[in-house]
Amino acid sequence: MFISGIQQVGIGVADVHEAFKWYRQYFGMDIPMFEEAAEAGLMLPYTGGQPQTRHAILALNLHGGGGMEIWQYTGRTPEAPAFRPQIGDLGIAVAKIKCKDVTACFHRLRKSGVTMLTNPVPGPNGEEHFFVKDPWGNAFEIVQCTDWFSTPDDDGRGTTGGMYGAFIGVSDMERSVRFYADILGYQTIVYDETGQFADWNGIDGGFEHYRRVLLRHPEKRKGPFSRLLGDSEIELVQALDRSPRKIYEHRYWGDLGFIHLCFDMMGMADMKKFCAERGHPFTVDSSGSFDMGEAAGYFSYIEDPDGTLIEFVETHKIPILKKIGWYLDLRKRSNPEKPLPRWMLKTLGLGRVKD
Numbered sequence: 244m245f246i247s248g249i250q251q252v253g254i255g256v257a258d259v260h261e262a263f264k265w266y267r268q269y270f271g272m273d274i275p276m277f278e279e280a281a282e283a284g285l286m287l288p289y290t291g292g293q294p295q296t297r298h299a300i301l302a303l304n305l306h307g308g309g310g311m312e313i314w315q316y317t318g319r320t321p322e323a324p325a326f327r328p329q330i331g332d333l334g335i336a337v338a339k340i341k342c343k344d345v346t347a348c349f350h351r352l353r354k355s356g357v358t359m360l361t362n363p364v365p366g367p368n369g370e371e372h373f374f375v376k377d378p379w380g381n382a383f384e385i386v387q388c389t390d391w392f393s394t395p396d397d398d399g400r401g402t403t404g405g406m407y408g409a410f411i412g413v414s415d416m417e418r419s420v421r422f423y424a425d426i427l428g429y430q431t432i433v434y435d436e437t438g439q440f441a442d443w444n445g446i447d448g449g450f451e452h453y454r455r456v457l458l459r460h461p462e463k464r465k466g467p468f469s470r471l472l473g474d475s476e477i478e479l480v481q482a483l484d485r486s487p488r489k490i491y492e493h494r495y496w497g498d499l500g501f502i503h504l505c506f507d508m509m510g511m512a513d514m515k516k517f518c519a520e521r522g523h524p525f526t527v528d529s530s531g532s533f534d535m536g537e538a539a540g541y542f543s544y545i546e547d548p549d550g551t552l553i554e555f556v557e558t559h560k561i562p563i564l565k566k567i568g569w570y571l572d573l574r575k576r577s578n579p580e581k582p583l584p585r586w587m588l589k590t591l592g593l594g595r596v597k598d
């Protein structure tokens with residue numbers, strides 16, 4: 244049993260194709276790993292007890308990092324929060340995107356008309372970052388990184404990579420730090436700071452008092468996609484001036500906003516036992532391989548201590564070259580810990596969508 248990295252951050256949207264176009268133009272998420280219109284029949288605990296139809300695109304950036312699962316209800320109108328979520332509210336408030344050159348990226352996005360929430364400034368660890376907002380109100384943090392699958396340059400995709408992690412609001416910091424360390428391997432505390440933070444001036448709720456803890460995993464991940472997914476981090480945020488609200492209270496999974504954080508992993512049966520023994524049993528379990536059109540895998544969900552959804556996916560089949568029908572069955576590999584060859588992963592770029 245092991246985790247290979249953050250596979251994707253789920254984002255609920257009102258128009259999946261419009262959102263995919265925006266994310267590929269401004270964040271370089273231009274490789275559709277799969278696209279499928281189907282019924283979400285296994286998510287009943289989070290969809291009102293009824294199956295819901297949806298359309299989803301898993302978009303990747305070949306510079307490295309996790310993907311975006313861009314997700315749209317098709318049988319109902321997705322709902323926005325009834326209130327304006329702030330940093331520290333329970334759930335995923337901000338998604339992190341890795342970047343080679345923070346200053347260059349800031350000027351490129353600002354010149355392109357993207358809504359900038361902050362200027363590039365150092366965080367508590369001295370690393371520069373800034374925040375932007377997409378047209379639908381989702382906040383993203385652009386983070387300086389040195390870990391790349393292929394080096395970003397001005398090839399039309401900009402200097403960004405894929406998903407690098409998330410800000411997650413929590414109600415009990417010690418309890419949540421244990422959860423993300425024990426189950427997901429984020430055992431290194433980069434910083435643990437309490438107060439008001441100048442680098443948050445410009446994001447919703449950013450002027451209040453918080454405790455924030457940045458977590459990273461101490462060892463390199465392993466597995467078939469570990470080279471592509473790369474390193475990641477989780478930033479836990481506890482509001483100290485108010486009682487936080489659940490971002491998804493009275494709403495369905497898949498409604499507008501960041502719906503889950505998904506980890507690519509191997510050894511689902513062992514993970515199921517491991518999580519149950521630690522008080523976080525699977526709340527959704529596909530119980531074996533699940534066909535997702537152009538891909539297939541075994542997926543499950545658990546909840547963090549505040550109900551934020553964490554997905555696990557054991558990938559079974561992926562498309563390498565769709566045009567010639569070349570698919571890779573990962574269940575046939577003799578050494579599941581070994582990363583896939585770089586040349587094989589780079590062939591995913593042949594499916595890049597260009598505007």
